[in-house]
Amino acid sequence: MTVRSRREVVTFNHPFRIKGIDRQLPAGVYEVITDEEMIESLWFAAFRRVATVIKVPAEGSGNLMMQDISISPADLSDAQRTDASPSDS
Template sequence: MDVRTHETMVTFDHPFRIRGAEGVLPAGTYRVVIDKEQILDLSFIAYRRVATMLHTPAVAAP
């Protein structure tokens, strides 16, 4: 299976929430990674997104 990975940086100007994540994430620049896999058995080449990951900074424990 052919998998493509695309990586980009996204900047948020304001703090934000993501459903399923605890607390508010601070404004800043975050790395976003998108994985796509090739759809087989088509007469043309096409890909579908199978994963999107937003990398957040680690939280230091006291």
């Protein structure tokens, strides 16, 4: 089975939350890794997403250690959309 990983850098301008992570994360730059596996039975190259992980500072590490947390791509999109929307100041 062929698996490929796609790396992406996302930036949050405000502290944010993502469903599945029990704490608020600080604004900043985050690496997101998406693993996809090839669907072998097709006559053309196609991939299916099997995992999405965001690297976040480990709790209590003072940003010295990173932790990989599995997230839903839809939840990531929701967090990015919320971050981009104007605040109610």
